[in-house]
Amino acid sequence: MKDVDQSLQQRVSDLLDESVDKLDHDTCMQLQLARGHVLQQNGRKARNRWYLATAFASVAIVLVAAVFTFHTPLERQPAGIGKTPDSLMSVEGPDETELYEDLEFYMWLSSKKWAS
Amino acid sequence: MTGTGKLLYRIAEQEEGQLELSNFFKKIEKRAFRMAEIETRNRDDALEIVQEAMLRLMQKYQHRPSEEWKPLFYRILQNCIMDFHRRTTRHKSFFVWGGKEGEPKIEDIAMDENPRMDPAGECQRGLTMKQLMQSLATLSLRQRQAFLLRIWEGFDVETTANIMRCSKGSVKTHLSRAMQQLRSTLEGFV
Numbered sequence: 001m002k003d004v005d006q007s008l009q010q011r012v013s014d015l016l017d018e019s020v021d022k023l024d025h026d027t028c029m030q031l032q033l034a035r036g037h038v039l040q041q042n043g044r045k046a047r048n049r050w051y052l053a054t055a056f057a058s059v060a061i062v063l064v065a066a067v068f069t070f071h072t073p074l075e076r077q078p079a080g081i082g083k084t085p086d087s088l089m090s091v092e093g094p095d096e097t098e099l100y101e102d103l104e105f106y107m108w109l110s111s112k113k114w115a116s
Numbered sequence: 117m118t119g120t121g122k123l124l125y126r127i128a129e130q131e132e133g134q135l136e137l138s139n140f141f142k143k144i145e146k147r148a149f150r151m152a153e154i155e156t157r158n159r160d161d162a163l164e165i166v167q168e169a170m171l172r173l174m175q176k177y178q179h180r181p182s183e184e185w186k187p188l189f190y191r192i193l194q195n196c197i198m199d200f201h202r203r204t205t206r207h208k209s210f211f212v213w214g215g216k217e218g219e220p221k222i223e224d225i226a227m228d229e230n231p232r233m234d235p236a237g238e239c240q241r242g243l244t245m246k247q248l249m250q251s252l253a254t255l256s257l258r259q260r261q262a263f264l265l266r267i268w269e270g271f272d273v274e275t276t277a278n279i280m281r282c283s284k285g286s287v288k289t290h291l292s293r294a295m296q297q298l299r300s301t302l303e304g305f306v
Contacts, residue, residue, distance in 0.1 A: 009267045031145045034167035
């Protein structure tokens with residue numbers, strides 16, 4: 001039974017293979033067209049992705065260029081201009097602060113001398 | 117790798133993938149067509165099913181390893197064939213009182229003979245091929261699937277079960293019954 005089955009299976013497979021090899025020209029062309037149509041859709045999808053990525057990249061570059069071109073950084077103004085005497089200390093550096101503290105000390109010292 | 121280099125590499129990779137997919141389809145399309153035609157007994161329906169299966173594989177699974185494409189493709193093909201049978205069975209049930217439910221058998225579809233189908237015409241031993249097609253038509257859908265996938269395509273039991281979405285035991289049962297039927301109908305021709 002097993003041999004009969006194997007022989008039958010082999011015969012059927014051979015026949016089916018033969019029918020595939022001798023497929024008519026029209027059907028082969030139709031299959032080729034179908035394949036081309038499917039692959040074309042894949043190519044179109046990939047191209048659309050690239051177009052979108054390129055468009056985004058271009059917009060991003062233009063925006064960055066515009067920001068650098070039109071943005072003017074604020075110029076540093078001399079310290080103290082437009083500032084009240086009370087706030088003067090807050091904008092000065094540590095050296096200037098030390099100078100004012102020394103001046104206060106000298107003033108106090110001189111006042112003490114006169115007192116003694 | 118610079119940005120431009122990466123871009124060029126991606127493009128080359130995609131084109132290579134496209135070529136590999138194209139070669140795969142070229143290798144498999146005729147056999148898939150024959151399988152679909154055995155089921156539908158209609159050349160145009162078979163072509164449509166094959167194209168649909170190619171499209172679905174490309175859309176969902178082209179990024180899978182290429183060695184997986186063949187079983188995936190046949191699974192999709194069988195799904196498309198099942199959809200076709202469901203559509204035609206539903207159509208018939210609409211017009212026929214008390215239409216059959218459950219698994220559609222090829223005997224129901226065979227009632228709609230398609231004069232354009234002439235698979236025997238391409239073969240030298242026309243009588244035997246014709247008899248084979250008639251014999252295959254007497255099998256149920258599942259028996260035919262099991263036979264074509266196991267015997268003709270050479271898939272192992274496990275892969276066939278995955279393609280048919282059934283157990284390995286069911287594959288063996290369907291195949292056994294298919295062989296029994298083919299033995300009785302092809303007796304004297306082999």
